[in-house]
Amino acid sequence: MDSLEATRNRLNQVHISLRKLSDQINYNIRFTGKTRLPTYGQFQSQFHVLITQLHSITSILENNQDILDHTNAYPLPLFPTSQHEGLATTLLRKKPLPEVEKWIDEAIEHSKSLNINSQADDEFSQWCSAKIQEIKEDFQFYGFLSTEELEYLETEEGKKEASAKKEAERQREDVEMGVTTGKKALHPNQVLKFMCQGKIE
The missing domain is CATH 1.20.58 (Methane Monooxygenase Hydroxylase; Chain G, domain 1)
Structure with missing residues (x-):
């Protein structure tokens, strides 16, 4: 921008x-x-x-x-830059990583075989959204936790840990609201969903 x-x-x-x-x-x-x-x-x-x-x-x-006023900066001020300097550098990169460039080139080549113009943003994004919906039908999604993790959350220790994480998340959101002048920043999952589906919920 x-x-x-x-x-x-x-x-x-x-x-x-x-x-x-x-x-x-x-x-x-x-x-x-x-x-x-x-x-x-x-x-x-x-x-x-x-x-x-x-x-x-x-x-x-x-x-x-x-x-x-409507721009969210990443990473946020609370991002542990010193502990995750490599990740921060990757997030702030303007040029894709070499392996990512390879994936992009492969996707463009594949789209040519399907008679899709990758330069036409609207057409390409609609095709991507339809393809994701098609692929999703082959899988069943129940969240991001494994069966073992879900069972652990049912134990007393798991419930305490989940409660502590929830409280830490609430405190982080309170600090974030102060930094963003009362406007809540988009969660990374929301950003990814918008990138994949073009929807903000």
């Missing part, structure tokens, strides 16, 4: 400007042997750049308020 990319670029410029100002202050402290701030002219020049950059960010946010 162009508005998000423009905002990211402006924020990166502000970060660089603040880092430059910090480096100027630290340089004077480190190499003069005493605390000495940059000159007034240096401060004024750097602050002028910062004000211009912040004004640019404000304009972008105002012009794209409707879009940004």
Whole structure:
């Protein structure tokens, strides 16, 4: 999305400007042997750049308020980035992984044999949705838990664990509501369902 990319670029410029100002202050402290701030002219020049950059960010946010109000950022602030850095990097990748590119190419080749124009988004998405419905008829879905896991949830220990998970999920949602200004973000399963079926429920 162009508005998000423009905002990211402006924020990166502000970060660089603040880092430059910090480096100027630290340089004077480190190499003069005493605390000495940059000159007034240096401060004024750097602050002028910062004000211009912040004004640019404000304009972008105002012009794209409707879009940004309905945009959910992934991963959310509570995502354990330090523990799952590899997963976060994968989620934020713009270019597909090599094996995913191979799957995409294979799907495009397969669609050619079926006389489907993969460039026609509406036609292709309708075909995908119909194909998923067709495949679903060959399987029975009872959720994401195995028989052993369902049996465990019937035990006293399983019930306590499920209750604790539910409470943790409720607390996470409360924090998320605060971050998203009262609007609940879409659950990843809802996002996947929309990607597969084009439906938000």
